Amino acid sequence: MSYNTFGHAFRFTTWGESHGPAIGAVVDGCPPGIAITETDLQPFLDQRRPGTSRFTTQRQEPDQVRILSGVFEGRTTGTPISLMIDNVDQRSKDYSDVAKAYRPGHADYAYDAKYGFRDYRGGGRSSARETASRVAAGAVARLVIPEVTITAWVEAIGGDAIDPANFDAAEIGRNPFFCPDPVAAARWEGLVDTARKAGSSLGAVIGCAATGVPAGWGAPLYAKLDAELAAACMGINAVKGVEIGDGFTAATLRGEDNADAMRPGDNGPAFLANHAGGIAGGIATGQPITLRVAFKPTASILTPVETIDRDGAATEIMTKGRHDPCVGIRGAPVVAAMVALVLADHKLMHRAQVG
């Protein structure tokens, strides 16, 4: 029993491997009558696609998304929207070592333990390439929630964080790091270059904020908005931690300091703080939803690591092929997509119950 579907009322199913002919997503439950063309989706794919700077993998994928169903005369019909992205730049011969031995930190061993064998080419289904399908589906989701604005950025690379005082959302699109702090962006060039040349890799932290989410979205108790955001983000390749609002810092605060006090406002309460990250009891409060997501360093590195082969014998592995020196960077548009998918789902779930 595997699960390749996410969501309740607005759902998507992804399929495809890194080195198969294509990857794709089927989006189900989209409301009818929404204007949509492939050009609405492509910009989001372009943000995530590889090969656009020396700081990402050099695999050249145009990531052109095609809509195969669910749209008629430029509008969604309410039937499943099938999205497909061709794989064009596979180099499966790079993976002969990976076929035989397990990359520490990668899913190779776990897949073999589960399924008995695996498609080792480019990581198969466990490749971050699959996240292109999420981004395509997420682009559809954004059209379902025009009232919401989602922004994601890189907050730290290899432990080197931005200065919040420098935060400028307009900067995010101006550098290859989705970095809102131009000073940090400049530093990161050297940092990532050094790691890449050393055959190493770096972790990263992504920040994300969604504004315009109406108070009331959310589905307690077992599809709480924060629980689903946690699942959506923890399920992204290489993610090891998720925080909502103040996250682990909240665990160090006293109750009166963590309380988001309220005053009368024009539309519902005017909150004096947002420690909660816009969610209470699993339900949106109307404040910005804020989260942070930790990406581990890319597991495929050119540095040799002690491991075992498929027969259990000792060996070393050094991953050839083309890889991101910091997979977290391209995680920014993926986190944004997952947040959009969760919010679109919760918008529809909310109106199912409350009308």
Place this chain on the structure above:
Amino acid sequence: MSYNTFGHAFRFTTWGESHGPAIGAVVDGCPPGIAITETDLQPFLDQRRPGTSRFTTQRQEPDQVRILSGVFEGRTTGTPISLMIDNVDQRSKDYSDVAKAYRPGHADYAYDAKYGFRDYRGGGRSSARETASRVAAGAVARLVIPEVTITAWVEAIGGDAIDPANFDAAEIGRNPFFCPDPVAAARWEGLVDTARKAGSSLGAVIGCAATGVPAGWGAPLYAKLDAELAAACMGINAVKGVEIGDGFTAATLRGEDNADAMRPGDNGPAFLANHAGGIAGGIATGQPITLRVAFKPTASILTPVETIDRDGAATEIMTKGRHDPCVGIRGAPVVAAMVALVLADHKLMHRAQVG
């Protein structure tokens, strides 16, 4: 569309409010033939139940769990197991203020925004009392996974952390804090007492480890083991952050330092480290599954906080009633229960697909 069910193959549904006549859970999908009585479940309820020390709420609830179905002659039959726990110590009159105004940091405002009104008595459905149902269901789940041992403990209160060098699992049950470090436990007495007497509250971090999970459990890509653990834990009342393995620390490591190198072992690989927390690609690696969960401080405090009433007018609120000075403490058995529930589900999901 609300969701009060969790799980795929092994599922549970909870119901009930803080001040209703009872709360309960229906466990569905439990394998048949498992020996079970109420005395197998009660010890887990007793760990979580309130009123056992001055460091928890003084509400006196015996939390006696009854099995109403699904068991015949001491064994599970494969049909739904209905578990019920009576509420006996409600004091709804304490909540007249909460009825009128919103506690900052609590779900009061969000529930009203969603549903138009709410059962304000004791927090209604949003009360941590509901977690007793999770613990009861989790106790059933543990019987489904006898190969797994789950331990949860408090790792920090109010920012004061245990010393890992002092970690002794045997200590966890010997103090009112589920604290594995006797030195920290002694300090926390004063810390929590001070907060309680000041009408304040404290956050906490829970640590949890599950050993004995076979390599292969997990269901990529959208029911990944780590994603579901994240959802399970982030959905617990007051939780704001979840880490698997090294979590946010992994984001500061280099690839070669984060790699869990492998050597030939007796049963599969012998790992030299466990940065991954026992999960790769959403699948168990056979190493201990480790996670950390951040609880914010209790929102219901005796310190007055600025807020608004149901009509939107400015007011102050100070929560009378009986509350935990640190709701995270009793979170330890709840986290353990949620981990058990996720693992039982994934055991069954794994054998559905792989046999």
Place this chain on the structure above:
Amino acid sequence: MSYNTFGHAFRFTTWGESHGPAIGAVVDGCPPGIAITETDLQPFLDQRRPGTSRFTTQRQEPDQVRILSGVFEGRTTGTPISLMIDNVDQRSKDYSDVAKAYRPGHADYAYDAKYGFRDYRGGGRSSARETASRVAAGAVARLVIPEVTITAWVEAIGGDAIDPANFDAAEIGRNPFFCPDPVAAARWEGLVDTARKAGSSLGAVIGCAATGVPAGWGAPLYAKLDAELAAACMGINAVKGVEIGDGFTAATLRGEDNADAMRPGDNGPAFLANHAGGIAGGIATGQPITLRVAFKPTASILTPVETIDRDGAATEIMTKGRHDPCVGIRGAPVVAAMVALVLADHKLMHRAQVG
């Protein structure tokens, strides 16, 4: 992996066995703010409950339904509604024969084959007693769809059908057979009495119509309204066939005779016929939804039948205990409840997608 939950946006989960302490249902996803008390539900339970005439089982169950959660100050809160019905008139000693041997036509053998053993008292989970939970949940569902009127009746017993020319909905509640034809009702007294005294049993056909369903409800392609009605009704104990609209008769018609021609009407089309039973392409057309459901004769009979015991040896069985001579009769309120549950679910699903 068992499934004791039905529905998508409006869901219910049932639990309980014939001879356990109680049975119940948890209704999830109910919209908030609906006025509800136990007296709104009880009349539906009373229709189905046994012991009200000599034509049903003589087990005396008051079937008093209690609401344990999800309602505050007389209105639904949007949280799970837990419904419980005590079992009071169990006589488990009647079942010593059933414990040892399999009743042909009953689920005894199949349950043993699946689970290895079974709760044989009164049929355990496979008892028609479980349908009381469905009726309770269905009574909640009716409150969610006040625009819809659902009527169910017995159309034939033992092959003896009503005369459509005599159909009078007002008669349904006036006789112990839910029979809309007073002439047939009079005949059935003798028919059922004779079967009962002979230690035999009879099958029945239930008819049902739902008027007021707005055109547009339905969820193609794999939660079509007709597919879900078929699942809902085929899943009732003893049901072996379901027809929508003309059903099997439609298979004998020519296209032009089966077409429900349309003329301009006041609110959408005025249909000239309703061969389709109010559903096309899985979506409601706005016409009355009509269906027919076939119940086999009760399997528990006082006539000896050749069978095997749990060890596989040849034996005979004659079911003592108290049983309905025609379980289909009490199927009428159960079919109505299931139709209500499907329609409430589809109302919410429709507004999730279409608003």
Place this chain on the structure above:
Amino acid sequence: MSYNTFGHAFRFTTWGESHGPAIGAVVDGCPPGIAITETDLQPFLDQRRPGTSRFTTQRQEPDQVRILSGVFEGRTTGTPISLMIDNVDQRSKDYSDVAKAYRPGHADYAYDAKYGFRDYRGGGRSSARETASRVAAGAVARLVIPEVTITAWVEAIGGDAIDPANFDAAEIGRNPFFCPDPVAAARWEGLVDTARKAGSSLGAVIGCAATGVPAGWGAPLYAKLDAELAAACMGINAVKGVEIGDGFTAATLRGEDNADAMRPGDNGPAFLANHAGGIAGGIATGQPITLRVAFKPTASILTPVETIDRDGAATEIMTKGRHDPCVGIRGAPVVAAMVALVLADHKLMHRAQVG
């Protein structure tokens, strides 16, 4: 909230419209390690595909199925299997009348009522063309249940039934009607020809039997094997009725006549009859699973029928384009596919719970 996914542990999602570029299915949960190539699937597609005789629509579709994911080196990997079938012979201009007015008996009006507009070309998503995706997915399902043999046939056309005494399974593949009775097959040539030339259409009844299903598969109470077969079959285009075993005839029998008596057998009981159609209490008994499915006559006919247009004005419609004179004929391989899909799912569900 639409649903285009079917199944629990073995699931499939379909997408695509009659006149879009392609249609497809994503199969999720397939066990790993099963040998599979496109040539294993194609014969089932060929059975269903149109244009192979004058008794089906003349639309020429090769229905070549491609596997885009989930298979590596000729074996399933346990990841989603994406199946795609190109549409090559669309003639959308035939549908200008359908764009403007509603075909009685078709889903045109209902789709407009639900979604506000529709892809009218060839019926869009409501076209029987979608069933090719089901057949492709069903062909995968068959590989998951090699212990089961599924046979489907046409039992009656336009009310003219086969003679059970003539039943010869080997005949099914020898005529264009999936008819097991060569005498009936000869009669049906004239019957269907006459209807076709008259611009009319005919209904049909499909019979199906699945042998080799082990006793114990099934998932009471709300995913009963018979309930899911009913949903699977009632959800096929044009189906209006489903019977398991004796179906509506069972409603006319007495208890002792409907009982499937048992004697000691070699492997479990030797049943003396199979009125139940191989299912009791929603669980397989080990006997052949038998069902009957009623298809209404094709709604798209060349005979003019009174209707209304999109503006609600009176008009007449006569469906040009290419249509099956009896859509039920090609329903035989579709019913077989749906039965395979349900059984594969229940095999995996059974081993999830029972091991």
